Amino acid sequence: xxxxxxNPRYLxxxxxxxxTVTCSQNMNHEYMSWYRQDPGLGLRQIYYSMNVExxxxxxxxxxxxxxxxxxxxxxxxxxxxxxxxxSLYFCASSLWFSxxxxxxxxxxxxxxxx
Amino acid sequence: xxxxxxxxSMESNEEEPVHLPCNHSTISGTDYIHWxxxxxxxxxxxxxxxxxxxxxxxxxxxxxxxxxxxxxxxLHRATLRDAAVYYxxxxxxxxxxxxxxxxxxxxxx
Numbered sequence: 001x002x003x004x005x006x007n008p009r010y011l012x013x014x015x016x017x018x019x020t021v022t023c024s025q026n027m028n029h030e031y032m033s034w035y036r037q038d039p040g041l042g043l044r045q046i047y048y049s050m051n052v053e054x055x056x057x058x059x060x061x062x063x064x065x066x067x068x069x070x071x072x073x074x075x076x077x078x079x080x081x082x083x084x085x086x087s088l089y090f091c092a093s094s095l096w097f098s099x100x101x102x103x104x105x106x107x108x109x110x111x112x113x114x
Numbered sequence: 115x116x117x118x119x120x121x122x123s124m125e126s127n128e129e130e131p132v133h134l135p136c137n138h139s140t141i142s143g144t145d146y147i148h149w150x151x152x153x154x155x156x157x158x159x160x161x162x163x164x165x166x167x168x169x170x171x172x173x174x175x176x177x178x179x180x181x182x183x184x185x186x187x188x189l190h191r192a193t194l195r196d197a198a199v200y201y202x203x204x205x206x207x208x209x210x211x212x213x214x215x216x217x218x219x220x221x222x223x
Contacts, residue, residue: 043213045210058210092211099145099146099205100163102160104160105157105159107156108156108157
């Protein structure tokens with residue numbers, strides 16, 4: 001089944017403890033992206049990747065890192081998490097990025113930083 | 115910033131058609147109109163997209179105005195599982211989908 005898989009689905013952790021949210025897709029998609037969703041602010045892009053080894057900042061990249069060493073994986077790294085990074089996170093992918101390509105989203109990761 | 119305008123909420127009855135409107139008056143001639151929906155506790159889900167002519171798929175139909183300044187997502191027979199937030203998106207951004215606040219659709223049994 002074609003899908004975008006995120007792990008973990010839920011995580012409660014403490015300030016400053018490094019964490020990684022994994023994202024994997026099995027559709028051989030070139031484009032991948034991370035969004036965060038907050039009440040009243042909607043979905044905002046954090047980072048995106050047009051292809052392997054090509055990543056770039058989205059609208060809210062502060063406090064996050066990403067890597068794209070292989071096509072299927074696009075992990076989101078919080079080196080020193082802070083409470084303002086408590087949010088619902090979504091990974092997305094598409095064959096490539098264009099206005100004509102539908103995007104596939106994962107089921108989300110709910111992070112709580114205490 | 116979202117470049118589309120949608121009603122905050124709409125209500126429908128089960129098994130009746132639903133017409134969800136969207137205004138995108140600044141859309142450029144080559145940009146697609148996308149619709150996604152987000153069910154409770156899930157990620158956004160692609161519904162349909164189109165450029166100029168009307169589009170149909172197994173989930174919905176998309177009616178695009180001739181001047182392309184507005185479109186309507188049509189769910190032919192609403193079910194309780196169609197209750198979700200529906201996002202209309204101008205596909206003109208270069209690296210992302212720009213989600214607005216969407217329309218919260220409630221479906222009554």
